[in-house]
Amino acid sequence: MNDVLYVLLTIVVIGVTGVMIIKKVDSKLVFFFIGTCALLFITIVTQESVLGKQTTGNIYLDVVDVIRVKFIDTIKGTGIRLMVIAGYVMLMNQIKASNVLAAMVGKILIKLRSPYLILGGVFIMGSILKIFITSQISLGLLFITTLFPILIQLGITKVSAAAVLITVGMLDMGPNDSSAIFGAEVMKIAPMDYFLSYEGRVGAVVIVVMAIFYSVYFKYLDKKEFVEKNIEIENIKNISPRDHGVPLFYGLFPLIPLILVVITSFQKSLKVDIITANLIGFFIVFFSDLLVTKDVKKIGENLKKVFEWMGQYFTNVVVIIVAAGVFAEAIKQLKGITILAGWFATLSGATLIVAFALSLIVFGTAMLTGSGNAPWFAFGILTPDIAATLGTQTATLAIPMHLAGGIGRSISPFNGGVIAISGVAEVEIKDVIKRNLIPVIVAYSLNVITAYIFFK
Incomplete structure (x- = not known):
């Protein structure tokens, strides 16, 4: 086939996949089915193995063997990391360590004197906490129980407060985040290097600029749409970290894995993998919890739950990475996107155009x-x-694509975090999405342009 047909076929495959996902067909099923069918088509047309030299001996069996290869590669690399991390994150929620950490952040933020400076501070601190509490919905709900009442008492409207509490979780960054670990695999570097040298740099710019933008823009909207309230900050009663019934030092537990990885990353003779860091965290947490509760049975129950959570994460996340890998292999072998990139490469500013186009698909x-x-x-x-x-760094395309996903889901009416936080805040989902539309567009554009400036 000629290049035009490859491009058209690639567009058709991506289009059909997108329609099926939008229609709420399970994404794992869609990726497996469309990817396998596309690989079979490629095999029939080219009469060559999709596995190249790794063939089973039969080009048609190779289509199915692609799934086996993706499972093995994913589980021994990204998969096992994600399962261990998921168990640790869920344990932090179970023993209320995440709740204490969020409440501690609230005590710091309340010291700011201006309501809308506090709102910007909430965005900064929430975005930082997202590195440790990797679930957008968990982080948002923790903040809505600790900081939402304070923001409302300060005179910030419910819709503005809810909008920020949704977007505090929009940047999926850090060596414990599943999508970031996948990004590190794509770039073939360590998750900590990916965080410090690439996504962290872009994310820091987005966080600072958006905190300022939220402070100014939401203050303008609240004044325009509602009667401004004058509240004395001294009269605000803060929620104490002690309210969760566990010792204050539990708030340090979510930080343990990242602290270990960061400290050892500066030691030439010592490197601690993400898995090892989380396992050390498990030992510290279980031993400390045993000293506090003196309940061996409870420790055993929590350990059992950790393995159950790891299994759930395998089903919900690791399998979708495998399925997406099969689909990506089909798209890669169809060559359409590579051909398009080659066409764009002759244009001035091609890299920025392609970065916007690819990240817009994800967004x-x-x-x-x-x-x-x-x-x-x-x-x-x-x-x-x-x-x-295109003759550019992989990071120029990978970082904006990676971060665009979290930014885009922040204005999705189907996102669990948007639904849950809007519900607790007692505001309409459509109102929160409308409130966040301009900020999210700004964040998306800033993300792509910053990555281009840093890595081109």
């Missing part, structure tokens, strides 16, 4: 489905080849 899919991970897992693996065609 749009996340907005329509509520999931930022699925489109990133599906298309992220393609970035090294496309970047090579």
